[in-house]
Each structure stands twice: as C-alpha cells, then as structure tokens.
Amino acid sequence: MSPTDQGMGLRARKKLETHRALAKAALRLVAERGLDNVTAEDISAEAGVSPRTFFNYFPSKEDAILVAYPESEQRGEQLVRRFLDAPADLGPLDALLWMMSEELVLFDENREEWLSRFAIVDRHPALMARVVSGQLSGERKMIDAIAERTGLHGTEDLYPALLFAAFGAAVKSAIKLWAHHGGRRPAAELIRAAIDSLGAGLPVPAHRPTRGNS
Amino acid sequence: MSPTDQGMGLRARKKLETHRALAKAALRLVAERGLDNVTAEDISAEAGVSPRTFFNYFPSKEDAILVAYPESEQRGEQLVRRFLDAPADLGPLDALLWMMSEELVLFDENREEWLSRFAIVDRHPALMARVVSGQLSGERKMIDAIAERTGLHGTEDLYPALLFAAFGAAVKSAIKLWAHHGGRRPAAELIRAAIDSLGAGLPVPAHRPTRGNS
DNA sequence: AAAAATCTTGCAGTCTCTGCACAGTTGCAG
DNA sequence: CTGCAACTGTGCAGAGACTGCAAGATTTTT
Known part of the structure; x- marks a missing residue:
C-alpha cells in the first residue's frame, strides 16, 4: 500500500505501520464520534498500542489526524x-x-x-x-x-x-x-x-x- | 484609555477592565518568560482574579494573548x-x-x-x-x-x-x-x-x- | 551470543479546561 | 430603600492532554 515499504529493515517498517495505524484509527474514530468525544487513549486502544506510545508518535491528538505520513526532516x-x-x-x-x-x-x-x-x-x-x-x-x-x-x-x-x-x-x-x-x-x-x-x-x-x- | 468606557454601567465597565487586565498581564508575562513558562494561574494572579475566573473570560491561555478586546457577536x-x-x-x-x-x-x-x-x-x-x-x-x-x-x-x-x-x-x-x-x-x-x-x-x-x- | 541502539510501556506528575454549587454584587421595580 | 432577579467571582472535583523518567523488550550490530 505504501510506496516506501521496502528495503528499510524490520524496525523502520514497524514504525511506519504503527504511525499509519494510529493515523487511520484517529481518522476513523473522529469521523464517527467527533473530535471531542475521542481521547488519545481511545485512539491508542484502537491501534493496539499504549497511550504513552501514542505521544511518542504524535505531539498532539490533532497531529494524528493531520499528519498522514511521518514527515522527514529533509x-x-x-x-x-x-x-x-x-x-x-x-x-x-x-x-x-x-x-x-x-x-x-x-x-x-x-x-x-x-x-x-x-x-x-x-x-x-x-x-x-x-x-x-x-x-x-x-x-x-x-x-x-x-x-x-x-x-x-x-x-x-x-x-x-x-x-x-x-x-x-x-x-x-x-x-x-x-x-x-x-x-x-x-x-x-x-x-x-x-x-x-x-x-x-x-x-x-x-x-x-x-x-x-x- | 478605552474609547468605550462610558455609559455602560458599573457592571460592564468592571468586566471590560478585568478583560484588559488579564490580556495585559498575559502579554507582559509571556513576553518576559516565554509561553511555556507562564501558566493560567500566573496570569490570574498577576491580574488579581482567581484562576477559575480566567477561564470565564478566555477559553484558552492563547486567547488571552491574542484577543486584545472582547469581541462582540455582531x-x-x-x-x-x-x-x-x-x-x-x-x-x-x-x-x-x-x-x-x-x-x-x-x-x-x-x-x-x-x-x-x-x-x-x-x-x-x-x-x-x-x-x-x-x-x-x-x-x-x-x-x-x-x-x-x-x-x-x-x-x-x-x-x-x-x-x-x-x-x-x-x-x-x-x-x-x-x-x-x-x-x-x-x-x-x-x-x-x-x-x-x-x-x-x-x-x-x-x-x-x-x-x-x- | 553479547553489546549497543532503539522502542514500548507504566507511573507519577503538571497543566489546561469544564461543570457545578454557593456566595457576593449589581440592576431594577416597586 | 428594599427586596428580587440577573449576573459575576470563586472553590472544588475531575477529565483529559502531555512530559520526564526508568525499566523491560526488541532489533541491529559486532
């Protein structure tokens, strides 16, 4: 699905997957319930990671909705x-x-x-x-x-x-x-x-x- | 100082004063210490009102800095x-x-x-x-x-x-x-x-x- | 296989922001 | 000026966002 899923080691691939899983979970849940009725904890649960991990990927709840793919520095x-x-x-x-x-x-x-x-x-x-x-x-x-x-x-x-x-x-x-x-x-x-x-x-x-x- | 300080009853005048006091306090403190080193509590204290009152005037800390005067609906x-x-x-x-x-x-x-x-x-x-x-x-x-x-x-x-x-x-x-x-x-x-x-x-x-x- | 680097997670804690109930003020009508 | 209605200020309790820290798990490297 992603064009850059190859030749990047297992670690990087998993990271990308988690990012996408969180972003999609955020998108789906917020589309259903509205922004205020979805907590960071809900999104984490939906994506199968701990709440703390959520904030390792996104500095804020909003970013999970807006940042579709990890942004490289370059x-x-x-x-x-x-x-x-x-x-x-x-x-x-x-x-x-x-x-x-x-x-x-x-x-x-x-x-x-x-x-x-x-x-x-x-x-x-x-x-x-x-x-x-x-x-x-x-x-x-x-x-x-x-x-x-x-x-x-x-x-x-x-x-x-x-x-x-x-x-x-x-x-x-x-x-x-x-x-x-x-x-x-x-x-x-x-x-x-x-x-x-x-x-x-x-x-x-x-x-x-x-x-x-x- | 404000052009609309007259003919509005004591109640409305006090409200405007509090708004301005909070806005100015926010501006001064944040200019000194930076946004992250100023809490809503600090601003309230500087303006002489309770923290709870702060949020009666502004929905967020940011608004205290940006909304110089109360915005009328019209x-x-x-x-x-x-x-x-x-x-x-x-x-x-x-x-x-x-x-x-x-x-x-x-x-x-x-x-x-x-x-x-x-x-x-x-x-x-x-x-x-x-x-x-x-x-x-x-x-x-x-x-x-x-x-x-x-x-x-x-x-x-x-x-x-x-x-x-x-x-x-x-x-x-x-x-x-x-x-x-x-x-x-x-x-x-x-x-x-x-x-x-x-x-x-x-x-x-x-x-x-x-x-x-x- | 062991060491190094990286990732995940839980925990404790700070801060923003809200609902609620109560007390104090102000505006107004009688 | 008195009493009621409307509004404002405040404390309290609590949910939720977000961070630093340190321990454990996993991947990469040697």
Whole structure:
C-alpha cells in the first residue's frame, strides 16, 4: 500500500505501520464520534498500542489526524531545492506549482482518506489552524528561496512573503473546492486554475467559471 | 484609555477592565518568560482574579494573548455589511480594503502593544494557528458576501474563496512587514501596496521595491 | 551470543479546561 | 430603600492532554 515499504529493515517498517495505524484509527474514530468525544487513549486502544506510545508518535491528538505520513526532516529542504531547480523560464508562481506537482497526485490517489480528513477539518476549525502552522514550519526557508530566485530580500521586501502567502491561499481554496465536489476533478487542474487567476490579478470571472473546461 | 468606557454601567465597565487586565498581564508575562513558562494561574494572579475566573473570560491561555478586546457577536456581521456597502465602483479587493480601513488604524494607535504581541507570536508558531482560526470563524459569511457582490456562488465557484484567502494573505504579509520595521510605516500604506501587487497579478518587482514611494 | 541502539510501556506528575454549587454584587421595580 | 432577579467571582472535583523518567523488550550490530 505504501510506496516506501521496502528495503528499510524490520524496525523502520514497524514504525511506519504503527504511525499509519494510529493515523487511520484517529481518522476513523473522529469521523464517527467527533473530535471531542475521542481521547488519545481511545485512539491508542484502537491501534493496539499504549497511550504513552501514542505521544511518542504524535505531539498532539490533532497531529494524528493531520499528519498522514511521518514527515522527514529533509522534506522541507527537498521542496526548496525543487523550487530553485524549476525551469528558469517559469515565473515564481509557476515555479511553486512545479514544486508541488508531485505531491498533488497524492490527493487523487488516496481520495477517500483525504476527503474524510477534510470533512473532519471542516467540522473542527481548530484543526485548520494546525494545518496552517504546519506550513509555517518551513515558511522562512521558502520565503528566502523565493527571495533568492527573484533577487529580493526575504524580510525587508514585501514581495517574497506576499507571493508565498498568496500561493498558499490559492492551494487552500483550490483544495477546498476539490473536497467540495468529492474529488471529481483532479486537484492539479483546480490549482492550475487558481494560480492562473492569481497571475491575472484576480479578475472577476464571468458567470459559472468553474464549470467551463478551458 | 478605552474609547468605550462610558455609559455602560458599573457592571460592564468592571468586566471590560478585568478583560484588559488579564490580556495585559498575559502579554507582559509571556513576553518576559516565554509561553511555556507562564501558566493560567500566573496570569490570574498577576491580574488579581482567581484562576477559575480566567477561564470565564478566555477559553484558552492563547486567547488571552491574542484577543486584545472582547469581541462582540455582531462584529463579523458588521464587517460583512461594511463590505457590501462599499462604493459600487470599487473592485472586490478594494472593497475588502475599504472594509478594513477603520480597523487598520488600531495597529498604529496601539503600536507598542501590537508589536509586543507579534513578537510573541513570532516566537510561538502555535499562536499563529489561533490567529488563523479567529479569521476562520467568519470566513463562510465573508465568502458568501463576496459571492453576492460578484454574482457568483460561494461554494461552487472557486473565485470567492480564492479572493478572500488571497486578501488574507496580503494582510498577513503586510502586517508582518509592518512589525518587522517596528511600525515605522503606517500599516494602511503597506497593505495598500500588497493589495495593488495582488491586483496586478503579483509581478516580480524591480529591486528594492518597498523603499520606493509610489 | 553479547553489546549497543532503539522502542514500548507504566507511573507519577503538571497543566489546561469544564461543570457545578454557593456566595457576593449589581440592576431594577416597586 | 428594599427586596428580587440577573449576573459575576470563586472553590472544588475531575477529565483529559502531555512530559520526564526508568525499566523491560526488541532489533541491529559486532
């Protein structure tokens, strides 16, 4: 099921399994009973580990719902590199999209799981908060990378932070729409549309724009 | 000090005072010792009320830092109305800016307090999460209002959610920059610049753009 | 097979946050 | 100004999130 289940030793495999078991248990239980009626102990029991182990994997209950896979330390830097290595003829927005392109497939591949996750987040705004602060962790590095690519300064200039935040806004609203129609249209397509609208200065569209095909 | 200290009966006045006392105590203590080394009990003691009373005013420790003044229920709807009542010749982005114009003055008026708040938020990303969820509470209503003003649908169309999120991104990055120079330039000016950049499709600026005047 | 590294677990303890009941204040009508 | 109604402050008990510590189990390495 997981693409990285091979060649990693028994120990690492077990760890990944436990992580996934806890994440799925959290997702299922919270979907059924609501966030407040599920304790960390419930999730641990469902996954067959001790409550103490739960907190070895997730610093908080919320993380069990939001962090589908263990995040490697390098992932942030990997994204930054991917952004900087994007074709030179792409504008900053398109370079960001290029950077994300691989990740985007995951939404359509694990559609059910992600839809369930979004449904939960929708019912519990506190979770959306954590989502944002998750992006926040690598924010500075991404902003500096944007500054580097555009020849500006990461903290003195407005542009890099603005571009990054605006890009995040585009992704967020596109994914929201994706979840709204149950993933019937590929996520990449919706994000492409959002980025294009951003790049055009957010003109008010004619009526029924999201139904149109081109 | 507060503009609304008059004509509200002794009871309401005391309540406002307690709220402010707790908020200021939280701000001061956390600025000194850091978020983790300040308990709700500490803040209550500093403000001269019981720990139980603290939670009568704020649902969480974080809120004591972030919610400077008691939020009225109507404030959200007031903003929505202000947006819808904006001059008809303004585009959606400018209408949003118009809606915010009154609030923006508060940053420059209580500069020290806000700078202190941002410094704390900067050190504790978890707080940024709460900031977002605060905006989130009225999100749906604002998106619907944008849909109404542009003749689109709030949940079926991408545009309203995208515009709102992008606007939030502009405000966020402008305020961040404002805090970065210690509020030397008025917040309204920086946000104006961010909105203009958004409306122009986020073109990569020439060098040193934030120093330029026009 | 033994040693080293790592993982799981239980335990004790701190802190956040809530419901409840009671006491003290304030607002208001008569 | 008096008495009632509405509200506010506070203590208490308790659930639940989360952490440090140390002992035991498991995997990896030598």
